Amino acid sequence: MTNKPTLNQVIEQALLVAQQAARKAETVIKQYYQGSDLSTEVKSDQTPVTIADKECEQVIRAEIAKTFPDHGIYGEEFGRSDNEDSDFLWLIDPIDGTKSFVRQYPFFSTQIALMYQDQLVMGVSNAPMFDEMAWASLGEGAFLNGQSIHVSEKFEHHSSCVSTGNIQTLVHNNWQRLGQLLTKFSKIRGYGDFYHYHLLASGKIDLVVESDVNILDIAALTVIVREAGGKITDLKGKPIGLETSSILAGTESTHGIGIRELNE
Numbered sequence: 001m002t003n004k005p006t007l008n009q010v011i012e013q014a015l016l017v018a019q020q021a022a023r024k025a026e027t028v029i030k031q032y033y034q035g036s037d038l039s040t041e042v043k044s045d046q047t048p049v050t051i052a053d054k055e056c057e058q059v060i061r062a063e064i065a066k067t068f069p070d071h072g073i074y075g076e077e078f079g080r081s082d083n084e085d086s087d088f089l090w091l092i093d094p095i096d097g098t099k100s101f102v103r104q105y106p107f108f109s110t111q112i113a114l115m116y117q118d119q120l121v122m123g124v125s126n127a128p129m130f131d132e133m134a135w136a137s138l139g140e141g142a143f144l145n146g147q148s149i150h151v152s153e154k155f156e157h158h159s160s161c162v163s164t165g166n167i168q169t170l171v172h173n174n175w176q177r178l179g180q181l182l183t184k185f186s187k188i189r190g191y192g193d194f195y196h197y198h199l200l201a202s203g204k205i206d207l208v209v210e211s212d213v214n215i216l217d218i219a220a221l222t223v224i225v226r227e228a229g230g231k232i233t234d235l236k237g238k239p240i241g242l243e244t245s246s247i248l249a250g251t252e253s254t255h256g257i258g259i260r261e262l263n264e
Helices: 007-032 051-067 098-103 168-173 175-182 195-201 215-227 252-263
Strands: 040-042 048-050 072-075 079-081 088-096 109-116 119-127 132-137 142-144 147-149 161-164 187-189 207-210 231-233 247-250
Touching: 007 051, 007 088, 007 109, 007 119, 007 132, 048 051, 048 098, 051 072, 051 088, 051 109, 088 098, 088 215, 109 215, 119 195, 119 215, 132 195, 132 215, 142 195, 142 215, 161 195, 168 175, 175 252, 195 207, 195 215, 195 247, 207 252, 215 231, 215 247, 231 252, 247 252
Parallel strands: 072 088, 161 187, 161 207
Antiparallel strands: 040 048, 072 079, 088 109, 109 119, 119 132, 132 142, 142 147, 207 247, 231 247
């Protein structure tokens, strides 16, 4: 009788599969990036989708299915396919930042995460045009291109930096509180998409604020920030889950600043 693998063994194998899948998606992305034959459609939510998005997701799904045929998969382009007997759900955004991809600037990435019984346990974030792959798994720390990374250990106002991403909802509903928060930092940037999470997890910026996201955008990045010693919730301080639509990510201290300024 074959012994059932432990959760740690599954996560370890899943990380290798996710990294391999991200590399295969990178090959597809580079074939289409800055290409003249890139056809673009506009989805019902008014976001663009390209043939590259679809091909990347198909490649990733196929790579996962080879090793984990019984796991559920939830992807940006082809939806959700669950196995009722499995506690595992893969979360895939094949090209997170398709608007950037279409406009031919490099702020886009491939996001692959694994959830076990509603807990995010593994994440890979690959940015082909930056030559950056970040990854993390539960209890094993976070890494960028093979080097261990960690959020900043101290907050110094004179060099502090907050970065915003999608903030349309905040602008409409909470502009004054957002303004109060921004004054607590020396620099304000809008790196957006994957990049400010890589910077945060590497100790190079201090806080990330976004109000218009979905779980596929930030599942992998959530694991990376957590394992880098950061704190990540929605803007109200609630845990990240399948219904999450906003993000507040920082160190223990800067996350606390964000919660106070945006909610109290």
